[in-house]
Amino acid sequence: xxxxxxxxxxxxxxxxxxxxxxxxxxxxxxxxxxxxxxxxxxxxxxxxxxxxxxxxxxxxxxxxxxxxxxxxxxxxxxxxxxxxxxxxxxxxxxxxxxxxxxxxxxxxxxxxxxxxxxxxxxxxxxxxxxxxxxxxxxxxxxxxxxxxxxxxxxxxxxxxxxxxxxxxxxxxxxxxxxxxxxxxxxxxxxxxxxxxxxxxxxxxxxxxxxxxxxxxxxxxxxxxxxxxxxxxxxxxxxxxxxxxxxxxxxxxxxxxxxxxxxxxxxxxxxxxxxxxxxxxxxxxxxxxx
Amino acid sequence: xxxxxxxxxxxxxxxxxxxxxxxxxxxxxxxxxxxxxxxxxxxxxxxxxxxxxxxxxxxxxxxxxxxxxxxxxxxxxxxxxxxxxxxxxxxxxxxxxxxxxxxxxxxxxxxxxxxxxxxxxxxxxxxxxxxxxxxxxxxxxxxxxxxxxxxxxxxxxxxxxxxxxxxxxxxxxxxxxxxxxxxxxxxxxxxxxxxxxxxxxxxxx
Numbered sequence: 256x257x258x259x260x261x262x263x264x265x266x267x268x269x270x271x272x273x274x275x276x277x278x279x280x281x282x283x284x285x286x287x288x289x290x291x292x293x294x295x296x297x298x299x300x301x302x303x304x305x306x307x308x309x310x311x312x313x314x315x316x317x318x319x320x321x322x323x324x325x326x327x328x329x330x331x332x333x334x335x336x337x338x339x340x341x342x343x344x345x346x347x348x349x350x351x352x353x354x355x356x357x358x359x360x361x362x363x364x365x366x367x368x369x370x371x372x373x374x375x376x377x378x379x380x381x382x383x384x385x386x387x388x389x390x391x392x393x394x395x396x397x398x399x400x401x402x403x404x405x406x407x408x409x410x411x412x413x414x415x416x417x418x419x420x421x422x423x424x425x426x427x428x429x430x431x432x433x434x435x436x437x438x439x440x441x442x443x444x445x446x447x448x449x450x451x452x453x454x455x456x457x458x459x460x461x462x463x464x465x466x467x468x469x470x471x472x473x474x475x476x477x478x479x480x481x482x483x484x485x486x487x488x489x490x491x492x493x494x495x496x497x498x499x500x501x502x503x504x505x506x507x508x509x510x511x512x513x514x515x516x517x518x519x520x521x522x523x524x525x526x527x528x529x530x531x532x533x534x535x536x537x538x539x540x541x542x543x544x
Numbered sequence: 545x546x547x548x549x550x551x552x553x554x555x556x557x558x559x560x561x562x563x564x565x566x567x568x569x570x571x572x573x574x575x576x577x578x579x580x581x582x583x584x585x586x587x588x589x590x591x592x593x594x595x596x597x598x599x600x601x602x603x604x605x606x607x608x609x610x611x612x613x614x615x616x617x618x619x620x621x622x623x624x625x626x627x628x629x630x631x632x633x634x635x636x637x638x639x640x641x642x643x644x645x646x647x648x649x650x651x652x653x654x655x656x657x658x659x660x661x662x663x664x665x666x667x668x669x670x671x672x673x674x675x676x677x678x679x680x681x682x683x684x685x686x687x688x689x690x691x692x693x694x695x696x697x698x699x700x701x702x703x704x705x706x707x708x709x710x711x712x713x714x715x716x717x718x719x720x721x722x723x724x725x726x727x728x729x730x731x732x733x734x735x736x737x738x739x740x741x742x743x744x745x746x747x748x749x
Contacts, residue, residue: 268580366576366578366592367592368580385592387577387591387596388596389577389596389678390678390679390682390683390690393687393690394687394691399687403678403679405679408593408678500691502691502694502695503691505695506691506695506698511578511579514578515582517702517706518705518709521706521709521710522709525709525710525716528713532639532640534716534718535642535717536720537719537720537736537737537738538733
């Protein structure tokens with residue numbers, strides 16, 4: 256654990272620098288949507304590695320199963336049927352889960368010291384034993400990812416298998432993906448790998464193919480290769496320009512120190528008024544008019 | 545020894561102190577969740593999760609007890625033309641130059657404005673707090689609503705804390721005031737000096 260603590264880049268509700276001595280190579284998971292066949296092996300691998308068992312739900316007439324992310328389902332395939340060109344149906348399947356933002360809204364919003372950490376390799380991880388269950392991470396997240404468990408009121412989400420990555424393994428979903436749609440490595444290598452895939456897609460007629468690594472959140476450590484990178488919203492409402500909401504930035508940014516300072520100034524103003532102007536006393540003999 | 549005049553009944557005093565205690569507890573637990581510098585306050589409530597659990601319930605208690613209190617003092621806090629006069633001379637008030645100030649009833653303009661600030665802030669805190677109350681109500685609302693609620697909640701709480709800092713300081717600054725809320729009475733001299741119109745009404749002098 257001692258060495259692990261050296262790998263932390265940012266820590267929730269902490270105003271001093273975290274240990275920075277050790278560097279790490281930023282990692283990334285690249286999900287190539289054009290290669291995904293929607294088999295859900297990644298969901299199964301995630302459940303198995305993380306010992307998660309969601310409740311069996313109901314079929315609501317679509318392939319999405321479970322219907323949404325939960326405290327027990329940290330990744331979900333989202334199926335979208337779209338016609339980008341008239342008469343040409345496309346089935347876009349996006350593996351949804353934490354994007355591991357370089358500028359994580361959850362971490363910015365979290366009030367509990369150390370409940371959310373960002374490792375030097377870019378993984379954003381929840382330490383549930385420090386979580387207080389306030390749900391601020393949900394408020395801060397631009398991708399609607401964290402889920403509060405109904406059992407224990409703690410927040411859960413994809414860890415990018417930080418435990419596996421720490422010992423040099425790839426995340427469970429990557430390990431299991433039968434088509435190679437999910438790959439893992441250094442972020443640099445993954446961007447390079449994506450470039451090859453995008454060139455291939457463009458050759459095959461997807462003129463707008465591109466990499467989803469949104470700058471609004473400082474880039475992400477989970478990236479997508481999209482056939483239609485100009486319209487990410489086609490992929491089950493993947494946000495086009497995600498960023499930390501200005502309201503969250505206001506709430507957890509400038510107002511925090513300014514308001515705290517304001518309260519301190521008010522108390523000090525009272526104290527100094529008392530020692531300069533003095534108390535208001537009523538002398539009884541003066542009131543006999 | 546000057547005569548004593550009744551200012552608050554025992555019911556009014558109890559009501560005020562229920563609001564005050566609830567405010568202090570809600571304020572300390574709220575600050576713990578607001579800025580990391582105050583997170584240590586969470587220990588007063590048994591740690592982070594307990595702070596999160598207790599804060600909204602304390603808040604509801606504060607709201608309910610405050611609404612009763614506000615009902616008691618509502619009509620006494622109507623702003624009058626004399627209050628505007630008094631407000632113009634706030635500098636003299638702050639510098640303890642009290643001679644020739646307009647006559648004040650049971651409450652001066654400063655007390656009245658504080659009252660109305662609280663009347664706005666407390667329901668606003670309840671409403672915005674309702675939207676972010678985990679795990680009961682927050683999951684019902686879309687994140688856009690919650691994002692507005694957290695900002696409103698922080699802002700209203702901040703204004704209220706500043707208001708109460710002024711309120712507490714005024715009680716310390718103006719000697720002879722605190723006994724009105726602890727024992728229910730003030731001296732005739734105090735009443736005559738600070739609230740002459742109320743003094744005359746109470747004593748017929």
